[in-house]
Amino acid sequence: MDRRARLLITAGVVVALLVPLALDRDGFPLSTYPMYSRARGDEVTFATAQAVDAGGVTSALTLRVIGDSDDPLIVAGELRDAIRNGRAAERCEEIARRAAAWSGLSPGSVGIEVVTERHDVVAQVEGDHSTLDRTVHATCEVRS
Amino acid sequence: MTEDIEEPVVPDGRRGTRPLPIVDAVAPPERLAMLRILIGTFALTYVLVRLPVFLQLGERRTGFDGVGLATLLDGPVSDGVVDVTVVVTVLAGIGFVLGWRFRTLGPVFAIGLLALGSYRGSWGQLLHFENLMVMYLLIVALSPAADTWALDARRRTQSNDASTEGSTRYGWPIALASLVLVVTYVIAGIAKLRYGGLDWVFGDTLRNHVAYAAARLDLLGGTPSPFAGLGVRLEWLWPFAAAATIVIELAAPLALLGGRIRTAWVIATWLMHLGILAFMLIGFPMPLFLVAFAPLYRIERLWTQRPSWARRSSSTQPAVAR
Numbered sequence: 001m002d003r004r005a006r007l008l009i010t011a012g013v014v015v016a017l018l019v020p021l022a023l024d025r026d027g028f029p030l031s032t033y034p035m036y037s038r039a040r041g042d043e044v045t046f047a048t049a050q051a052v053d054a055g056g057v058t059s060a061l062t063l064r065v066i067g068d069s070d071d072p073l074i075v076a077g078e079l080r081d082a083i084r085n086g087r088a089a090e091r092c093e094e095i096a097r098r099a100a101a102w103s104g105l106s107p108g109s110v111g112i113e114v115v116t117e118r119h120d121v122v123a124q125v126e127g128d129h130s131t132l133d134r135t136v137h138a139t140c141e142v143r144s
Numbered sequence: 145m146t147e148d149i150e151e152p153v154v155p156d157g158r159r160g161t162r163p164l165p166i167v168d169a170v171a172p173p174e175r176l177a178m179l180r181i182l183i184g185t186f187a188l189t190y191v192l193v194r195l196p197v198f199l200q201l202g203e204r205r206t207g208f209d210g211v212g213l214a215t216l217l218d219g220p221v222s223d224g225v226v227d228v229t230v231v232v233t234v235l236a237g238i239g240f241v242l243g244w245r246f247r248t249l250g251p252v253f254a255i256g257l258l259a260l261g262s263y264r265g266s267w268g269q270l271l272h273f274e275n276l277m278v279m280y281l282l283i284v285a286l287s288p289a290a291d292t293w294a295l296d297a298r299r300r301t302q303s304n305d306a307s308t309e310g311s312t313r314y315g316w317p318i319a320l321a322s323l324v325l326v327v328t329y330v331i332a333g334i335a336k337l338r339y340g341g342l343d344w345v346f347g348d349t350l351r352n353h354v355a356y357a358a359a360r361l362d363l364l365g366g367t368p369s370p371f372a373g374l375g376v377r378l379e380w381l382w383p384f385a386a387a388a389t390i391v392i393e394l395a396a397p398l399a400l401l402g403g404r405i406r407t408a409w410v411i412a413t414w415l416m417h418l419g420i421l422a423f424m425l426i427g428f429p430m431p432l433f434l435v436a437f438a439p440l441y442r443i444e445r446l447w448t449q450r451p452s453w454a455r456r457s458s459s460t461q462p463a464v465a466r
């Protein structure tokens with residue numbers, strides 16, 4: 001390959017890398033690398049799913065039960081998208097099926113709730129009361 | 145891995161022409177071959193470790209929003225297509241590492257991973273650590289990376305058609321990969337200033353990100369980093385860590401200068417990723433395993449200058465050497 005071709009390709013690669021930045025559009029494999037780049041306050045809304053007993057007391061599930069993955073980015077991202085796109089009930093049923101087969105499910109659990117919760121994350125990490133708000137988007141039954 | 149990348153030289157047959165960085169970089173074929181082996185082994189291992197995740201993609205039917213190569217699709221593909229793509233990618237990856245039928249299997253492996261990464265990212269969450277891996281693979285796959293230390297090279301040697309001299313043919317792809325590396329870090333640094341502003345550095349943003357990562361894991365039933373609580377309490381630490389992060393990312397082009405300044409940047413960057421892993425349990429495997437920094441070094445010396453104990457227990461060349 002001659003020098004001019006190498007120069008053009010090198011310039012082309014740099015331009016391609018910078019295009020997402022100019023367009024402010026993330027993609028793959030060309031990206032704006034926006035991960036953890038936004039300013040973040042200490043109050044954050046999370047999407048999650050919890051088991052609930054007959055008295056309304058909730059207990060935690062696992063990444064695998066909630067999202068069928070061990071990756072929190074994938075589990076959180078997909079659950080957030082499901083809620084945003086009106087598929088919370090559908091996702092709730094999927095989670096309930098996995099929960100029914102999960103040996104760690106709290107005794108007395110009768111259902112699953114897909115929720116968004118607003119937390120003070122610093123208080124949450126320090127073990128203090130942190131829940132500021134809670135919205136239930138879907139509930140479904142756990143059939144054992 | 146402590147030596148500089150070689151200085152650019154006047155390109156072949158063009159005496160008096162001022163050499164350009166990157167474009168006129170030269171290297172021996174062994175360096176590009178070692179990059180093929182390192183990147184290929186890393187990427188193949190990555191696919192194998194995440195095989196269940198990739199195979200599971202075929203079962204998904206809702207929530208598809210194509211990114212990358214998957215924007216060409218109208219919707220989810222059948223599980224058979226996903227299975228075949230995964231199997232072909234893995235098989236091509238073996239050829240990539242061994243340098244076997246490289247002109248075909250090299251691009252197949254790179255495009256296979258581009259396709260799998262695109263499809264996996266089309267369900268609501270991009271994993272940005274896959275980007276650099278795919279870009280490295282594309283560069284290496286389209287280069288003469290199997291001219292030596294490869295099964296293809298062994299066959300060519302038998303027909304007296306082997307190229308062994310260092311030139312831009314081998315140096316330029318490596319230098320291009322190193323350019324991609326530093327530009328991606330610069331873009332990440334710009335993103336923090338663009339989206340987060342000065343508050344990212346001087347405010348509580350980084351501390352809140354650490355708390356956020358831990359809280360998210362906890363609320364999703366995972367196990368947060370044992371260091372997150374301690375980190376959140378060390379309020380004074382985070383403006384320094386944030387400033388250091390921005391400086392490291394924006395200073396990435398210094399790594400192209402080579403020498404101690406490059407190694408200082410690599411160490412700082414590696415420590416940054418180690419800190420992210422320790423406090424947020426978010427691992428960027430390529431830099432953490434140092435593979436991301438491979439194009440910055442004379443990596444062929446990993447084999448040619450291997451320790452004496454390794455020489456005693458092996459032949460003088462890799463198993464796939466010509």
